[in-house]
Amino acid sequence: xxxxxxxxxxxxxxxxxxxxxxxxxxxxxxxxxxxxxxxxxxxxxxxxxxxxxxxxxxxxxxxxxxxxxxxxxxxxxxxxxxxxxxxxxxxxxxxxxxxxxxxxxxxxxxxxxxxxxxxxxxxxxxxxxxxxxxxxxxxxxxxxxxxxxxxxxxxxxxxxxxxxxxxxxxxxxxxxxxxxxxxxxxxxxxxxxxxxxxxxxxxxxxxxxxxxxxxxxxxxxxxxxxxxxxxxxxxxxxxxxxxxxxxxxxxxxxxxxxxxxxxxxxxxxxxxxxxxxxxxxxxxxxxxxxxxxxxxxxxxxxxxxxxxxxxxxxxxxxxxxxxxxxxxxxxxxxxxxxxxxxxxxxxxxxxxxxxxxxxxxxxxxxxxxxxxxxxxxxxxxxxxxxxxxxxxxxxxxxxxxxxxxxxxxxxxxxxxxxxxxxxxxxxxxxxxxxxxxxxxxxxxxxxxxxxxxxxxxxxxxxxxxxxxxxxxxxxxxxxxxxxxxxxxxxxxxxxxxxxxxxxxxxxxxxxxxxxxxxxxxxxxxxxxxxxxxxxxxxxxxxxxxxxxxxxxxxxxxxxxxxxxxxx
Amino acid sequence: xxxxxxxxxxxxxxxxxxxxxxxxxxxxxxxxxxxxxxxxxxxxxxxxxxxxxxxxxxxxxxxxxxxxxxxxxxxxxxxxxxxxxxxxxxxxxxxxxxxxxx
Numbered sequence: 001x002x003x004x005x006x007x008x009x010x011x012x013x014x015x016x017x018x019x020x021x022x023x024x025x026x027x028x029x030x031x032x033x034x035x036x037x038x039x040x041x042x043x044x045x046x047x048x049x050x051x052x053x054x055x056x057x058x059x060x061x062x063x064x065x066x067x068x069x070x071x072x073x074x075x076x077x078x079x080x081x082x083x084x085x086x087x088x089x090x091x092x093x094x095x096x097x098x099x100x101x102x103x104x105x106x107x108x109x110x111x112x113x114x115x116x117x118x119x120x121x122x123x124x125x126x127x128x129x130x131x132x133x134x135x136x137x138x139x140x141x142x143x144x145x146x147x148x149x150x151x152x153x154x155x156x157x158x159x160x161x162x163x164x165x166x167x168x169x170x171x172x173x174x175x176x177x178x179x180x181x182x183x184x185x186x187x188x189x190x191x192x193x194x195x196x197x198x199x200x201x202x203x204x205x206x207x208x209x210x211x212x213x214x215x216x217x218x219x220x221x222x223x224x225x226x227x228x229x230x231x232x233x234x235x236x237x238x239x240x241x242x243x244x245x246x247x248x249x250x251x252x253x254x255x256x257x258x259x260x261x262x263x264x265x266x267x268x269x270x271x272x273x274x275x276x277x278x279x280x281x282x283x284x285x286x287x288x289x290x291x292x293x294x295x296x297x298x299x300x301x302x303x304x305x306x307x308x309x310x311x312x313x314x315x316x317x318x319x320x321x322x323x324x325x326x327x328x329x330x331x332x333x334x335x336x337x338x339x340x341x342x343x344x345x346x347x348x349x350x351x352x353x354x355x356x357x358x359x360x361x362x363x364x365x366x367x368x369x370x371x372x373x374x375x376x377x378x379x380x381x382x383x384x385x386x387x388x389x390x391x392x393x394x395x396x397x398x399x400x401x402x403x404x405x406x407x408x409x410x411x412x413x414x415x416x417x418x419x420x421x422x423x424x425x426x427x428x429x430x431x432x433x434x435x436x437x438x439x440x441x442x443x444x445x446x447x448x449x450x451x452x453x454x455x456x457x458x459x460x461x462x463x464x465x466x467x468x469x470x471x472x473x474x475x476x477x478x479x480x481x482x483x484x485x486x487x488x489x490x491x492x493x494x495x496x497x498x499x500x501x502x503x504x505x506x507x508x509x510x511x512x513x514x515x516x517x518x519x520x521x522x523x524x525x526x527x528x529x530x531x532x533x534x535x536x537x538x539x540x541x542x543x544x545x546x547x548x549x550x551x552x553x554x555x556x557x558x559x560x561x562x563x564x565x566x567x
Numbered sequence: 568x569x570x571x572x573x574x575x576x577x578x579x580x581x582x583x584x585x586x587x588x589x590x591x592x593x594x595x596x597x598x599x600x601x602x603x604x605x606x607x608x609x610x611x612x613x614x615x616x617x618x619x620x621x622x623x624x625x626x627x628x629x630x631x632x633x634x635x636x637x638x639x640x641x642x643x644x645x646x647x648x649x650x651x652x653x654x655x656x657x658x659x660x661x662x663x664x665x666x667x668x669x
Contacts, residue, residue: 102618105635106611109604112642116600119646120593124653240627253629254619255611262612269608293654300643300650307639550573556586557576557661 032179035369036376040178043211043377044192050207054200061410064201064417065132065392066287069562071206073294077301080285082209083385084276084302085216085309087378088169088444093310094358095351097317098324099344101242101252104317106259108310110269114276115303122277123299124292125463128554128561133389134283135397138458138477141547143470143540144401147458150477152397154454155280157481158447159390160427162279163383165443167432170379176349177356177372183433189376190429193384197391197421202288205384212381215374217305220312223355223371226362227319235315242321247342252321264515268445271518275448278455281389292558313355320358330357387424394420442493445516449488453480453521461529463555466548469541472533480525487517575668585660592652596645603641607634 058064071079089111097104130136135151167186174185196204231237239253246252259265276282286295324330325341335346344351359371395417400408458477461468488494492515495501496508503509514520533541554560576582610618618631 102629102631102635105631106608109607109635109638112639113600113604116642116645116649117597119649120597120600235632236626236628239632243627250619253627254631255615259608259611259615262609265608265612266605269604273604293658296650296653300646303646304643307643310639311636549577552586553573553576553582556582556589557664559572559576559665 033177033369033372035365036178036372037369039369039373040376043215043373047192047196047204047208047211047377047380050211051196051200051204054203054207057203058199058201061132061396061414061417063203064414065284065388065396067202067206069288069290071288071294073289073297074301075206075210076285076289076294076298077305078213079206079209079288080282080298080302081305081309082211082213082216082381083281083285084306085213085378086166086169086382087173087375088165090216090220090309090313090378091173091352091355091375094313094317094320094355095353097314098320098347098354099351100256100258101246101248101318101321102254103256103258105314106255108313110272111276112303112307112310113269114273115299115306117273118277118282119296119299119303121460121463122283123286123295124558125555126283126286126459127289127292127295128556128558129463129551130287131562132284132287132396133392134280134455134459135393135401138455138462138473139401140462141544141551142462142473143544145405146470146474147477148397148401150474150481151455151458152393152402154450154477154481155393155397156390157485158278158280158451158455159386159393159424160431161443161450162447163386163390163424163428164431164435165440165447166379166383166386167428168435168438168440170376170383171432171436173352173375173379176353177375182436186429186432189379189383190425190432192380193387193428194421194425196380196384197388197425198418202388205381205388206288208377208384209381212374212377213305216378217309217312219359219371219374220309220316220355222367223359223362224312224315224319227323227358228315230319230323230362238315238319238322242318245325245339245341246321247340247344263519264513267514267516267519270522271445271448271452271516273452274456274518274522275450275452278451278459279447280393280451280455281385283455283459284389284392285385287562291561316355316358320354320361323361324354324357327361383428387421387428390424391417391420394424439493439497442488442491442498445493446484446488449484449516449518449521450481452518453484453525454478457522457525457529461526465529465533466552467533467545468529469533469536469538469544471536471538471541472529472531475532476525476527476529479528480521483521483524484517487512487514487520491515491517572668576664579664579667581660581664581667585657585664588660589653589657592649596649600642600645603638607638610634 062068093104093108096107126137129140135148138151139147170189171182171186174180175182196208243249289295289298325336325339328336330348332346332348335343347353356371360368395413399416400413454477457480458473490511492508492510495510501509618634620630622628622630
């Protein structure tokens with residue numbers, strides 16, 4: 001494995017680049033963007049160098065899963081931001097602002113408000129109680145086999161669905177930006193992520209995320225400043241010109257069609273707020289810092305970076321309305337009439353290309369190449385974090401705790417995690433190619449719903465509620481997972497748009513009116529945890545409850561926690 | 568950790584203080600974030616027009632812009648307030664408990 005894998009993966013990685021050399025013949029595709037490709041190759045070179053350096057520091061399981069716990073709060077804050085700010089949010093939210101103005105702001109706020117919740121209820125508790133995965137915390141005083149299995153299953157469901165969404169997005173984006181074939185893009189992303197994770201573990205993954213966060217934040221800052229410069233740095237002037245240029249005029253300055261009814265708005269808000277606090281790859285980041293103090297600092301910095309980033313995307317989206325309208329070549333025929341954008345979707349390449357096109361408008365071809373390469377790097381950082389979290393669920397939770405029942409050794413566990421990474425990488429590539437033509441937009445909402453309904457309730461109840469038992473955790477966790485999945489399948493996005501069920505009017509329909517299941521599935525999970533815990537009088541339940549005081553003390557004080565200076 | 572040391576810590580007067588203070592503080596801040604975010608969403612859902620009002624007479628900038636930005640800033644400020652108190656006061660309490668038990 002050690003000797004063979006690097007060459008096999010490198011060869012797989014080089015194939016697409018070799019094919020790039022032969023000019024593509026298909027006419028509809030974007031021409032090859034050489035600046036972007038050079039910049040991307042520089043990024044890949046640098047990150048592979050870091051991976052090589054990291055591989056020498058990744059010998060033990062602790063180094064592989066947590067970078068040895070030596071990351072500072074500031075670095076971890078950047079890495080968390082790098083893990084969380086996906087290409088989808090950068091391109092998607094700036095596109096949403098471009099298309100409907102204020103609604104984009106409402107949407108981006110939802111993505112931020114989970115962070116304070118993580119800070120107040122989860123971050124330091126996780127650091128004090130866990131070791132490598134959040135399942136360490138949710139199974140802390142419960143029956144290991146059941147709760148580990150449940151946590152690992154819901155982690156893997158989240159990781160795989162999120163990976164599919166990222167891979168499909170990556171393939172399409174890179175096809176547009178670089179002029180590469182879809183399958184090549186998916187292969188490159190998959191191969192690079194496997195190299196980072198298998199050889200560099202958490203150390204390489206962390207630095208890929210930090211570099212990406214710095215590149216993305218500085219690129220977006222430059223773009224926002226260059227754009228604001230056109231308006232003499234006056235937001236009022238920017239809004240004034242945007243209102244004059246956008247076909248909806250005044251309507252873009254207030255809430256529009258994004259929030260149709262309060263129930264759906266609350267449900268999506270719950271999924272975003274608590275889903276963030278249940279994402280395995282995010283929670284895993286809290287084990288990379290030495291203690292609770294640094295864990296708190298990292299959430300503070302991350303919240304600042306992510307909030308700042310959403311403000312930038314808002315400026316980028318609004319200024320793009322004015323600045324892109326100055327160049328008719330960006331629009332398809334009829335989308336731009338007398339300098340007014342009558343149809344934002346008529347932007348060539350779709351509204352996801354807003355930030356990319358604005359990069360060209362304010363910074364020329366060089367900056368376009370830079371932002372394209374950053375978008376690619378963004379995807380890599382996110383999928384690497386996801387894959388590492390998935391691999392640790394397999395090796396640390398399923399293999400070491402359930403299958404080997406604690407009788408495994410570290411070398412074996414490490415080997416399993418590397419094979420798991422390889423397996424997840426291959427699955428991600430295959431599913432990414434299979435799902436190319438599918439509408440995967442609902443997958444991101446689904447992963448947040450599952451994280452909020454299966455992971456978060458069990459985690460938070462196990463930390464704060466002493467009467468909880470193994471049975472309660474098990475039933476509650478699965479109730480959240482299954483109800484979130486089932487209700488999503490019954491929603492319009494899956495039942496109607498993906499499975500093709502049409503209503504009498506020929507439009508896609510759902511079996512329920514909810515777009516996101518969180519408003520039902522989160523309370524259901526909590527009720528099941530409560531009901532099946534208080535009615536539980538088994539021997540195991542007595543053991544579970546008896547272990548709470550010790551857990552509580554360690555959670556509150558950090559005394560006895562893994563890898564801290566508790567001597 | 569042995570049962571003895573768990574009992575020793577839980578009996579420590581500062582421990583009760585630490586747990587009560589932190590719990591109250593964390594839940595108050597969580598509640599505030601809830602209030603700001605869902606307050607904003609409820610205004611969007613039930614009174615969207617109130618956010619589309621010009622910020623000053625004749626301005627294009629609407630009330631919604633500073634309101635939305637303040638929700639973003641409040642998230643950052645609330646986490647900052649928590650870190651300030653937790654890394655100061657709460658960590659000092661934890662440290663004195665640890666030192667007393669040594």
